[in-house]
Structure formats: C-alpha cells, structure tokens
Amino acid sequence: MAYDKFTVLTSTAVPMPIENVDTDQIIPARFLKATERKGFGDNLFRDWRYNADETPKKDFVLNNPVYSGKILVGGKNFGSGSSREHAAWAIYDYGFRAVVSSFFADIFKNNSINVGILPVQVSEEFLIKIFSAIEVDPKAQFEINLPDQTITILSTGEQESFDINGYKKHNLMNGFDDIDYLQAMKEDIQSFAEKSLY
Amino acid sequence: MNNTSSTLFDKVWDSHVVRKIEDGPDVFFIDRHFIHEVTSPVAFGGLENRGLKVMFADKTFATADHNTPTINQHLPVQDPLSANQLKALETNSAKYGISHWGLNNPKNGIVHVVGPENGITLPGMTIVCGDSHTSTHGAFGAIAFGIGTSEVEMVLASQCIMQPKPKKMRINVNGKLAKGVTAKDVALYIISRLTAAGATGYFVEYAGEVFENLSMEGRMTVCNMSIEMGARGGMIAPDETTFAYLKGKDKAPKGEAWDKSLAYWKTLKTDSEATFDKEFNFDAADIEPMITFGTNPGMGMGISKHIPVSQDTASGNASYEKSLNYMGFHEDEAMLGKKVDYVFIGSCTNGRIEDFRAFASIIKGRKKAEHVTAWIVPGSHVVEQQIKEEGILDILTEAGFQLRQPGCSACLAMNDDKIPAGKYAVSTSNRNFEGRQGPGARTMLASPLVAAAAAVTGVVTDPRELL
Numbered sequence: 001m002a003y004d005k006f007t008v009l010t011s012t013a014v015p016m017p018i019e020n021v022d023t024d025q026i027i028p029a030r031f032l033k034a035t036e037r038k039g040f041g042d043n044l045f046r047d048w049r050y051n052a053d054e055t056p057k058k059d060f061v062l063n064n065p066v067y068s069g070k071i072l073v074g075g076k077n078f079g080s081g082s083s084r085e086h087a088a089w090a091i092y093d094y095g096f097r098a099v100v101s102s103f104f105a106d107i108f109k110n111n112s113i114n115v116g117i118l119p120v121q122v123s124e125e126f127l128i129k130i131f132s133a134i135e136v137d138p139k140a141q142f143e144i145n146l147p148d149q150t151i152t153i154l155s156t157g158e159q160e161s162f163d164i165n166g167y168k169k170h171n172l173m174n175g176f177d178d179i180d181y182l183q184a185m186k187e188d189i190q191s192f193a194e195k196s197l198y
Numbered sequence: 199m200n201n202t203s204s205t206l207f208d209k210v211w212d213s214h215v216v217r218k219i220e221d222g223p224d225v226f227f228i229d230r231h232f233i234h235e236v237t238s239p240v241a242f243g244g245l246e247n248r249g250l251k252v253m254f255a256d257k258t259f260a261t262a263d264h265n266t267p268t269i270n271q272h273l274p275v276q277d278p279l280s281a282n283q284l285k286a287l288e289t290n291s292a293k294y295g296i297s298h299w300g301l302n303n304p305k306n307g308i309v310h311v312v313g314p315e316n317g318i319t320l321p322g323m324t325i326v327c328g329d330s331h332t333s334t335h336g337a338f339g340a341i342a343f344g345i346g347t348s349e350v351e352m353v354l355a356s357q358c359i360m361q362p363k364p365k366k367m368r369i370n371v372n373g374k375l376a377k378g379v380t381a382k383d384v385a386l387y388i389i390s391r392l393t394a395a396g397a398t399g400y401f402v403e404y405a406g407e408v409f410e411n412l413s414m415e416g417r418m419t420v421c422n423m424s425i426e427m428g429a430r431g432g433m434i435a436p437d438e439t440t441f442a443y444l445k446g447k448d449k450a451p452k453g454e455a456w457d458k459s460l461a462y463w464k465t466l467k468t469d470s471e472a473t474f475d476k477e478f479n480f481d482a483a484d485i486e487p488m489i490t491f492g493t494n495p496g497m498g499m500g501i502s503k504h505i506p507v508s509q510d511t512a513s514g515n516a517s518y519e520k521s522l523n524y525m526g527f528h529e530d531e532a533m534l535g536k537k538v539d540y541v542f543i544g545s546c547t548n549g550r551i552e553d554f555r556a557f558a559s560i561i562k563g564r565k566k567a568e569h570v571t572a573w574i575v576p577g578s579h580v581v582e583q584q585i586k587e588e589g590i591l592d593i594l595t596e597a598g599f600q601l602r603q604p605g606c607s608a609c610l611a612m613n614d615d616k617i618p619a620g621k622y623a624v625s626t627s628n629r630n631f632e633g634r635q636g637p638g639a640r641t642m643l644a645s646p647l648v649a650a651a652a653a654v655t656g657v658v659t660d661p662r663e664l665l
Binding site for chain 2: 017018019020022024025028029030032033034035036037047052075076077080081082083084085086088103104105106107110111114115165166167168177178179181182183185186188189192193196197198
C-alpha cells in the first residue's frame, strides 16, 4: 500500500493524555467488517467520540474544534491490545501522520510505520512538556523532523531526538514498503525454504 | 561463539533468519501462517494490486472464526458485511490454493484452537497470524506472534516478515498451585505484577515447576495471554507432555519423520548458562483465583482481596479513575459478592476441552442463577464433540445452560454476541478493554472455575467454596 513520503512535518497537535489507549478504543471490532481499506477514519475512536444515538460527545478531544492537526499525542502504552492494522488505517485516514507517546505497543508501532504513520517515542518528561505547550496554546506548532530524528516544540524551542532504525527511516522517507524489499530477494528466500524443516 | 549459551528463543529465532539488515530488522522466515476472515482481505487485495502470487500456499491455513455466528451456523449468515468477509476468505483461499476450514467444516474453529489440535503447530516453528493471540502457539516451543495486515501480505507474497529480534525475558514460577488455581490465574497474576505494558519489547520464556506441570491446554492459556503484558509472544520448552499431545495428531509427523522431529525437538531448551535481558521469579503459593476489576488485563487481583487504591498502582491516577468509573467500581471495595449479569466461557484463551471440564466440575448438580445469561462457546467443532462425548453437555443442560457453536464470539463481540451496555460479565476471554465485549459492556476476566462459580451464584464468588 503506497503512502505519502515522510520527511518534515510541522503541525499543531491533538492531545489525548490517557494511558493504555488500546486498539479496541481506536477502532472497535464491530467496524472491522470491511474487505477494503477505506473509510476507517469515520469510526476512529468511535465509542469515545459518539454517543449511542450517534451524536458527538462534546467533551471528547476530536469533537473540540479548538484542537486539530496532523499529530496525535497519546499517553503511555499507546496502541496496546489487538493487532488490527485497522487502528493505524483509521488514524491515517482521519488525517494524522504522526503519533507521539512515551511508550508504544509493539504491533501498533510496526503497523503504523507500515502504513506511513511515524510513531515518535519521547521521554515521559518531554511528553509532559508537549501536553503543557498544547494546554498553554492549542495552536502551538510542533516540528517532527525524520531525517534529523528530532521533535521540537516550536513555541519554546525545546527539542528531543527519537529512535528509528535506518532501514525503516529510509522506507518512510521514500514511501517504500517491505514488500518491495522482499520481492527483490525472492531467490534467497526460495533457497532458504528448501532447507527448512517444515 | 559458545553454543551452550543460547536460549530456546535464540535457537528458534536464529535458525529462521534469512538475512540480517544492517541498522534494520531481520528478514525472518515463517513456517506456518494462519489467516482468518478479518485481517486477510486487504492483504489479498494488496497482492492483487501488485500482481503477486502466494509464494507457499501449503504453509498457509485459513479458518473462519472472528466474525461467525455461534447459533444456527447451518443457515446463511444474516449480516451482509460478515457474510461478505467470510465469502472473501473462501474465494481468496480457493484462488491461491490455501487450505480453508470455513463455517460448517468439521475442522472449523478458532484459529488458535484448531492449529494445535490438528498438529499444524509444532515445536521449533515460526508461526504468525493477523491476530495478537497467535502467542498461544508458543506453548509448543514455537515462536508465534501476531502481525498486522501489511505483514500478512508480506508473508503471503514472500513467506517472510521484517522483524527486529526482541529482547529476552524469562518468567519462572515455582512451587505447586493450590486447589482452584488454574493456568488462567497464573497468567492474570503475572500480568497484574508486570502491568499491561511490562513485557513490551520482549519475548518471554515461561519456566519452572508450574509450567512443567501444566497440560498443553493450560500452557496455551498462559502463552495466549503474553500479549496482554505487551510481550510479542511467550514460549515454553517442549517436553514429554508436548510430545504426548502431538503424537498421532492429524498433521503431526508420522513414523520415521516423527522420530527425526522428536530428536530435534528435544534440543529445544534453554541452555543452563544462557542469560536473559530480564528475569522474574514468582511463587505458586502466592497465587489465588484471580479476577480483573479495571479496563486492562493488568488490573487484576486475587478474588478475595479489595480493589487497590490508586496510589498503589503503576498507571497514572487519571487513567485509573477513568477505568474504575467505567466499571462502576470504587477503590478498596471487595469484588466478592458483586452482581454478575453475563458469563462467557470460550475464546482462544479458555475454549478448550479442559476449560469446559473445569466449568462442569462446579456446575454439576447445581443450577444456573436465574438472572445470569450464559454463553458457552467451544473453541472448535472438535472441542464441541468432546463436550458431547464426555457427558459435559448433559451436565450443562441439566444445570440450565445451552451450548453454542464454535467461534471467537463475545471475546471481541464482532458478531451478535454482545454484552449490553452497563452489564457486568465474568468472561474467560483475554481483554477487559472498554467496550471490548460490546459498547458499554463491563468485563471481569477470570478462569473457567470463577466463571462457573459466578454462573451458578449470580455474583462474584470464590470457586474454592464450591469445589
């Protein structure tokens, strides 16, 4: 699945200071019935976003017009639980291109990169600074620089660097995915398979 | 390099690396790929768009489970979206020559139940599926973990995925489990101690007397829950219990091939000098029947205890309060005696024959509490058959319970088996997330014994009183 190349993203951010945001919250199972990858953004955080009668829940951040942007900032252990890639699709489809947290669940992190969302893991302290910056000014701008592997709070100039392996970074910056790489090494895989026990 | 210093995990991982990418992941070869209706259609669509084929159809196995009804399976599936998804699995499997156990196939059932019971899962294998509870298969000494749909597409196209090697953790539980304490309680206890993110980034090996003494069903329950503390997977070294379970299974090796495999499987254990990045030791005597009180599986406690106060918890106060508010519970309250509206026994965690035997051991000679709705869902048709053959169905019927048909059911509530908003369920499944079992549903995770005790008394009850 092709996605937009990621280099430098400058945007406001949407704060969600909740820990253990699991993928069932990001997209509940009853919305996983599609056989094509489209329209998942409509159901992003469905049960936090809408009442049973489909009216928006006013106190939920995505329904608050004060907050917007391409960066979602979540609490610790973001994306835990189910492996459903639909969670990453929903976040992407809604318009986010990066998710920032102090800790990500493994599968969600992989899925995000595979669909073109950059997961930015920062320290607890820096996460608090980000939340404060948004609290002071919901229109505060942040810069996520993938080539430099930095995230900057533009209003204060505070900056932190983040980790990503060189291979995945290269993929994201060029819009490549793993299948392109794997297709190019099929002969090696074939000969490996021939020696395999199972 | 000293060969005596590898762990079980190293042995299996290292023998499956096709290529190491510098400053990147390993290209990791997959022996078995399970697929189901929910996380595979977009992957097949991706193959189609790129004009690719399935590289090794004989290493891929499809079963319908997540989105299937658990009553009237002989009738057409009512929900058009669900029916469409099931049809897509069938069509894609046929198109690429993949084995497909659809609805009404006697082999059908939950993917993590049917894999092992048919001998598709074997020690030393690498196994993936677009489902986080793939960790279940680690019970056989396999490296098994859940993947996303992009990765499903990768495995279909190339039988490989790109994975950095996780760090290694060992969890030792020694001593003997007390009466009424099951594999599920061990899992919930460990998760409550490590928290829901305590093993993220790690692959776990479970070791010690407790796991050695567990049946394969019990080991599967423990490995299944590994993801609930963030671990990609968990595994247990294969031993005589494993070999006895596998011998004669449909797709397990036979004759000479069995002997050859067995010789290899016996080498699959952690060497005494091997080290782990992290190690935990627990005592079986500290574990009592467990129940969860919050909205992640790390929020569990001994059933006789009181709900912890937030200062004593690892998660932040705000998240903790949000969680208790959702459940309608308060700090320092007892869980015993709380009213239960629904009981669910089933899922890839506790949907095997041993679980229904445990459930029956408590309900035998008792009656279902009138106000409780109980959903009894076998993990597969094979389990369903065993329930009938062993007389468990008679015990269920006599006590006022009905047996449903196999599937994931109320574990994720994708089908019609949804717990209504605000209602309390004691569930043998694996996740108590907000809305997991239906919008607004309130889930308490527990063992089949605790579920049975709740089903007959109508309140949270210590099963040891009924044994």
